[in-house]
Amino acid sequence: MDSGAIGVGIIGLGTVGSGVVRLLEDAPTSMRRREHVEFSIERIAVRDLSKERDVEIDPAKLTDDPTAVLDDPNVQLVVELTGAEPAYEWVRGALERGKDVVTANKALLAERGEELYALAREKGAELLFEASVAGGIPIIRSLRNGLVANRVESLYGILNGTTNYILTRMTRGEGGYDEILSDAQAIGYAEPDPTMDVSGRDAAQKLAILSRIAFCCAGTGSDVFCEGIEEIESSDIDYARQLGYVIKLLAIAKRSGESVEMRVHPAMVPADSLLANINDEFNAIEVVGSAVGNQVFYGKGAGQMPTASAVVSDMVAVVERKADGAGPAVGDMVLGQEALPVAPVEQIQMRYFLRMQVCDLPGVLEHIARILAGEEISIASVLQKERDVDGGLVPLVIVTHEAREESVQRALDAIASVEAVQGAVRLIRMEEL
Ligand SMILES: NC(=O)c1ccc[n+]([C@@H]2O[C@H](COP(=O)([O-])OP(=O)(O)OC[C@H]3O[C@@H](n4cnc5c(N)ncnc54)[C@H](OP(=O)(O)O)[C@@H]3O)[C@@H](O)[C@H]2O)c1
Structure with a gap:
């Protein structure tokens, strides 16, 4: 391991993990120019050691035991990219060992973030998660840093590419829900089991993460009122058009007195609004801030390289904060007395x-x-x-x-x-x- 390089352990070398390895290998000038940004991949855990990988990896670094990554004394930063059930144990295990963590796991953070943020703070370790919401769009960093001087009043998101793809094609008259869902599955835009996406639960988990940052809202993904798009019919879309609206699956969070509205459901939005014109698998988030007014963030909400881009940006942030002698940023995720409850729907x-x-x-x-x-x-x-x-x-x-x-x-x-x-x-x- 190069002296000065930060030792990285990756758990998961699938779509996103391979993208991260590729970005670290082909670091663009913007990354190479930064003084302290040097990574050394020390260990990578996968489930199946015999699987062929589309990135070149020294076989000696591969293990099928994630604990070996956590225990490796050369690993200072653990990057969790599995989405697997034991991810909680691995992230917790890394933080307990005082190691910094970067993850893309929205479910983990939306449901158990509170306890993990508190643990990270207690251990003086970092826990960053830009890739968990809206893939390559740097919405978390924007809310935490660029918009920090704002009181966020509301936030509207198209946070799920699968449902936006289905609704976009229904709006174009290209078929009914079942037919387009099958197409989406055939081209890999929808999972074989699409429930998390079409039910709105995936968007609800992302909304809970954003609401914690934007509103200090203590609600978890399960606290978000949620309705999916399964029942939307072509005739609803036709009526919406006649009325001057488009149907989108919206994730909405709004300040409401001393609480926060949090909901995900199909919504009719004016046809000439920005969000009505976010099409196909794209994501967008409109934030209304007290100082900046309306801002819209738009881009690819998933996919190998957009998601890997967000993961690597977190890895760079960890290294730079350390080099600056700044403590972990995770402290602002621990809400304390400032926590606002979810408003009853x-x-x-x-x-x-x-x-x-x-x-x-x-x-x-x-x-x-x-x-x-x-x-x-x-x-x-x-x-x-x-x-x-x-x-x-x-x-x-x-x-x-x-x-x-x-x-x-x-x-x-x-x-x-x-x-x-x-x-x-x-x-x-x-x-x-
Ligand atoms: N794909 C996206 O566009 C996207 C976007 C945003 C966020 N995310 C999040 O990023 C994370 C990774 O997603 P992905 O699409 O890269 O998943 P993926 O392609 O299914 O890869 C998962 C990886 O985790 C490994 N793994 C699974 N269970 C394991 C275990 N018990 N022990 C060790 N390794 C294990 C797998 O090993 P094998 O390779 O040996 O099977 C595989 O390498 C998830 O949390 C997901 O929600 C993904």
Whole structure:
């Protein structure tokens, strides 16, 4: 090991791990010019030692035992890139040994970050995680550093490339949900089991990480109100277009008094807004800060090299802070008394799109309007088309003015018991941005 180089141990040499090794080998001038930035890869743990690798690695450095990486006295910085279940043990183990950690593991941080940040601080070790949210977009560093002088008021994200790809193609009229999901799986944009993505849970975990930084919000990924895109139909997209909106899976966090709204759900956004025009597998985050106003971060939210770029930027940050004699930055992730709770979703207010199939009989609209009025929900517009008559049923679309989530849910329960309403009522929330 070169004297002066920092000893690196990598756990996981898959898509991202291989990208990191490649970037370290082909370090661009911007990295080479930095005085203290020199890395020496000492050990790499993988699951299967016999697997062929697409980067050249000295076989003597490979192990199938991640603990050997943690215990190697030459390893000062552990880079966890597995996404595997025991990642918690490995990250904890590295921090307990006083070693710095860089990880891309959003699930780990969204659910157990609090305890790991506290441990890192106690041990004087660093824990950085830029790649865990929005791949190559440096949103975490921007929130922690560039925007530190701002009180963040709200944050809107398209944080999941798979769902954005599916919705983009549905919006272009290229097929229905199931068909496009199969295409996405065939080209590797969706996992064989796409549940984490399409249910919104992946975006919810990323939102929890961002909200901790932007709002000091103590909520975990499981605390985020979450609805996926599985039920979105082409007709919802057509109605959205008629109303001047586009449907996106949005991750939203907003300051709300002494708490923070955190939610992920399909949302109708104005067709001329920036986020409505983030297409395919791209990610974007719009941050509204007290001093800077609106800022939008846009780019590739996943993929080998964008994600590796974020990992290596964290590795450089670890080395430079050490060289400067600065303590770890992780201290600001420990919230203490400043922690804000998650606002109950029932109290959230917004506009709603409601779509239902009703019997083509006089008085049905009036009945539904009475139920909404009883919950103090006022109607902004109604769409009902005679030519869509299908077996005596007509689609009825209602757009409300701003209303409370709990009132809307009560109204939906009441509407569901109206005899003339057939099947479930589709609800899509609307965000004016
Ligand atoms: N891929 C992306 O675009 C992306 C984007 C953002 C964040 N991330 C995150 O980055 C992390 C890595 O993702 P990836 O796509 O690179 O995953 P991947 O291609 O599946 O690679 C996982 C690596 O971990 C190793 N591994 C798994 N279980 C192990 C065990 N028990 N012991 C030792 N090694 C083990 C695997 O070994 P073998 O090679 O021997 O199987 C493989 O090298 C995940 O946390 C993921 O959420 C990925």
